Amino acid sequence: MKNFIFAFVFALISTTAFGQNTEKTYQLSSHILDVSKGMPASGVTIKLEKYNETNKTWTSVEEKVTDKNGRVPDFLSNDKSNLGIYKLTYFTSDYFKKMNEKSFYPWVEVVFEITNKEHYHVPITLSAYGYSTYRGN
Template sequence: MSAQRLLLVQQHLHPGESRAMEVKSSPLTTHVLDTASGLPAQGLCLRLFRLGEGNQHWTELRKSYTNADGRCPGLLTPEQMTAGTYKLFFDTEGYWKKMGQTSFYPYVEVVFTITNEAQKLHVPLLLSPFSYTTYRGS
C-alpha cells in the first residue's frame, strides 16, 4: 500500500486527528523530510508529550500524522503553549515499514523546553534509514 493511500485510510479512520490540527494555527510545528528519497515523509505517525509537574511522567497531548508535505502544523493551540518540557516522538520504524524498508532507529524522540509562550517554534526532522538530524527551526 502506498504511503499516500495509507494516509488517506488513517485520516478516514481517525478523521479528527490530522485534519482538525491543520486548520488551526499553531505556535509549534514540525516538518519531516525523508533525505533518502529527497521527499517529504508523508504519513509518519508522531506524538507530542509534555513533562508533568515534578518531572515524574509524560502526558500525551496530541497524536497525528504528517501530511503530504511532511508537515504537522497544528500540534498545539496558542492556549496550550505554556512553559515547560516537551517531547516529540516520531514513529520512524512504522514509517520505514510502510516504505518497504528497515531502519536502524525504531523511533526518534526530540525533547525541548519552551520558555517563551509567545514565541513560535519549529522542530524539523531530517530522516534516513540509518541517521536523523533535528534542529530548532524558525
C-alpha cells in the first residue's frame, strides 16, 4: 500500500511540477463580433460538421453556443487527428430576432480545411445585412 501511495503522489507532483499539461486542449475556436454594435454576439448557436469526401455528405460533429464574449473556444479536441474539410454554420437569425432586428442572412456557413495540427480560429464579423470571415489566430 505504501508503494501505491508513493507512486500516486509522485505522479501527481511530476504532472504539475514538471510542466506536463493535463488540461484538455482544442484545435478549433470561433468568435462572432457584431460590427453594427461593436460588441460580441453572445448566445448564437454554431454547428460544426465534417465533410465525408467518399459519399459527399456532411456529418454533424457538435453544436455549441457563443459565450458572453461571442466565443466558442472548444471545438475539436486535440486528442485525435482532425484533418479534413469542415463547415461552421452560424445561426444568426435568432440572434437578430432577440434584438427585434430584421436580417438578410438566416444563417452563415463557412467551409474550411484543416490540413495540420495547428490551432484554427475561424471568426466572423457580422451585421444584419453582411458578414465577413477570415482565418484568425
